[in-house]
Amino acid sequence: MQRYFISRNNWKENDVQIVDDDYHHIVNVMRMSNDDQLIANREDGKSAICEIVNITENVVEAKVMEWLDESTESPISITIVQGLPKGDKWEFILQKGTELGASHFIPFQAERSVVKWEPKKVEKKLPRWQKIVKEASEQSHRTKIPTIDTVFSTRDLIEASNNYDWKFFAYEETTRGEKSQKLHHFLSKISEGQSVLICVGPEGGFTENEAENFQEADFEAIRLGPRILRTETAPLYVLANLSYYFEEMR
Template sequence: MQRYFVPSENWTDNRVIITDDDAHHINRVIRSRTGDEIICNHPNGKAAVCRITGIEKEKVDTTISEWLEESVEPLIDVTIAQGLPKSDKLEFVLQKGTELGAAAFIPVQADRSVVIWDEKKAEKKMKRYAKIIKEASEQSHRNKIPTVKNVTPLTKLVSESNDYDIKLFAYEEEAKTVDFQSFGKAVSTMRPGDRILIVIGPEGGFSSREAESLKQNKFIPVRLGPRILRTETASLYALASISYHFEELRWT
């Protein structure tokens, strides 16, 4: 059943109104008809099966048939701070990271980031990122849409990181040491409800200055397996590992 995230102002008693791109999608893409059912997600995380009662060009009226007692949101609140990569790799991280359960994303301007954001284009980029995450949330049946923050210098990220329970950064030099800190060990210390911040470097990784700053501010360097991962792979490795540990391992 097709799922849509609907702003809170479009919910009134037993009625939900769908507008804009979602209305176009219902009307022109999947060609729904009056009487068809869809799932509508409220920003508070609740979802309801809704029956279409009217379809116009830019508006779809529905009534709530039943509330769903479901949630696929992870037990761990994970924020991915992604060093700005080249090309469209950030879009890939946002899409796949949303599917894997990330709660938030922070694009980070790091020393070795080749890309430097043009402030004039930032608003356009953020709108595109919001659309990618919304569509990925609908596709993966998330209950909430992850947030994407504005590009943040690493120094600012460090200074604003005190609200997290566990702070990690993927450090390729950690993979080269004998007495390394494994990501698995870090995951084993996590508990349901924890807020986790995982920082991933851009192509080329972190500079020695950045690594030292992170360590001094209680970020733990971790190895993401014995192989060196691409920047767009690292965050997905971390999210998949956490998902397996908390959502699948208990069923084995």
């Protein structure tokens, strides 16, 4: 059944009003009509099977038939901090990361990032990125749409990191004589409901300087398996590992 994310303002208890792009999709793409069913998601993650009761010139009106008890959201909250990569890899990470259960994405202006994103550019691109994660959420049957931040500096990142229970950064090198640990080493200590920040470097990885800043702020250095992963593969590997541990092993 087709799934739509409906903003808070368009719910009135068991009545839903569907407008704009979703209206277009229902009426012109899916060619639905009265009595047809769809799944509507609320912003708080609740979802319901709804039936169309009326279609006006710009609103599809539907009513809840049955509230669903879905569990497609990860029991931990995962934020992916991605060192700005080249080309269209960022959009790829948004799409695949959404399928794999990330709840928040932060683009990070890393020292080795070849591209430079001005906050203005990010603001302009944000609607397109939000569309990518919304569509990936619908397709993968998620009940919450991940959120996307503006571009962070190291300072922003370290400040924001105080809000997280766990903070990791992927690092192949040795810092201050210490080897990075396997992510597995930490997983049994993470509890359901906790928040986890995962930082992945751009092509070429994090610099020694960045690694030192992260370590001073109590980030843990982790290795991602025995092979060297491309920057865009690394967040997917972490997300799949977290899914395996927190969703599949239980």
